[in-house]
Amino acid sequence: MHVVLKYGEAERRLEIPEKADVTILRPATLPPVKDLKIALEEALAHPLDNPSFQETIRTIAPKTVAIAVPDETRPSPLGVILPVLLKQIESIAPHLDASAISIIVGGGLHQPMADHALRRIIPPTVAARCTIVAHDAINSRMADLGLTSRGTPVLVNARFAEADLKIVVGQIDPHQFVGFTGGSKGAVIGLAAAKTIEHNHGLMFDSRAQVGRLSDNPVREDLNEAGRMVGIHLVVNLVLDSDKQPVSALAGHPVSVLTAGAEVCRSVYGVKISGKFDVVVASCGGHPRDICLYQAQKGLNLASQTLKHGGKILLLAACPQGVGDDVYYEYVSRFRTPQEVLEHFRSLGFKMGAHKAYLFGRTLDNFDVAIASELDTAILDRCLLRSAEPEEQIRRWIEEFEGTPRVAVVPNANTTFFVAE
Structure with missing residues (x-):
């Protein structure tokens, strides 16, 4: 089957081999605000x-x-x-x-x-x-x-x-x-x-x-x-909503607005799943969610929560503005493995910017991660991330899988979260 996913200001069309059992995990649709x-x-x-x-x-x-x-x-x-x-x-x-x-x-x-x-x-x-x-x-x-x-x-x-x-x-x-x-x-x-x-x-x-x-x-x-x-x-x-159209407009006391708006947001982006998947193909949701690698990390983290331990995840994130944070880039470049990042950050204590390396590291430590982006391969390497051509990577993962892999497609990874049925 083919899927179309947002990528920067454009879209990417991907073909997923028929061998896979594919589920698309979309946000719900609510009527947009008329005016x-x-x-x-x-x-x-x-x-x-x-x-x-x-x-x-x-x-x-x-x-x-x-x-x-x-x-x-x-x-x-x-x-x-x-x-x-x-x-x-x-x-x-x-x-x-x-x-x-x-x-x-x-x-x-x-x-x-x-x-x-x-x-x-x-x-x-x-x-x-x-x-x-x-x-x-x-x-x-x-x-x-x-x-x-x-x-x-x-x-x-x-x-x-x-x-x-x-x-x-x-x-x-x-x-x-x-x-x-x-x-x-x-x-x-x-x-x-x-x-x-x-x-x-x-x-x-x-x-x-x-x-x-x-x-x-x-x-x-x-x-x-x-x-x-x-x-x-x-x-x-x-x-x-996922097309950036307002479905709710609220004003008032900060906590009251947050509480009411979170319920609306939950009804749109809280997606139920009946089990975890072998492979996940995720898009941050396009611009500006994937404006840089720093922002794209959110999509990787949330989408990975649908994966079985050791599963494989491909993230589409255009990143036209590059890495997005010098502190993160300088910090992560000091290490050779995600495990080194995790160990050092825990001993260091919280440091803003460096925390992104820790958050990336938690995902990299548990899953096989590949990134399709406009970033130079050498820059991704220094961030301990692997560049991939998306269709080729999906095909290889599915062909190598013994049996029928369960594949999740997450079109709005930066804003979708998952609840077990």
Whole structure:
């Protein structure tokens, strides 16, 4: 049979030999939001566990406003969301000028976005009405808001933390150890200092830090607590389907929005399986999920959870922006085997960037992994990854298998997670 999988901005058609018993593990289909602008206006008029957005603006009477938005690794429709927010802010507080309303583009420890990249995600009509800032986790001025009960230092971009009205825009996706993205994460990770991100993400070693889990997940609960300390007034989160179309638009209190949105997200991306597979063929889901190797790791991790121990997995990830993180690349290049990475990282303690080598290493230690990408073979080798021509690799694995292999095809690996029936 043949399958068509997203690969960067394009698609790859792959032929899977008839010998295989193939199951395609697709996200569910929900009806898309008919008119996102109207849906957002409705969500802002009736937010979850919050007064209406306009009432919040009147009550606060802000002199400064900060809106946290994701960088280009997250496919958020900012061209619709931001004009709706600005229209309501300006209708209640028309005195605010461009210097008073800041849109802060956060990507955690990702490289700060250059001006030309910012222009790709922030519409010109919005940029003309606001101050646009690219967050820098190393160099931006930070506000120190204290420690969470788990000891995470809450150091957040000062322009955001000191604003009178604080808004977070983002989306809710499954996350390999936070449970789900969304809620306060867009500020307390997206706009955080490196120390904050490292301490919070260091909680991932806890066995309860799992994809799809909110309750009793120490990483997620720490983020929620940090969000309360920051004092976020409003969160606007979307759930997107596998075609990047919104199926839910929510606004309100950070935890309430996260809880409601996670249930929608679970209904789309939580796929039931009746047993594990011998071979998995996975696509990250195309651009921007496979924009770089650093992002593609999420798809490898989640898709591998459908595999039998020692099974084989092929990941399609175009990676047009390369590896995506210098710390990860420099760290992983020091080792010859995944086992060396795992041993060293456990003795080192959590270090952001290097943690990707650890996460890759856990998968490489348990499964036979091949990568189809635009990355140079030598670069993949230094990342302890093996380059492969996809159809040839699939054919060889299936021909070498004794009996009939069970093959899973995962078209949206970065956002799909799996639940045993």
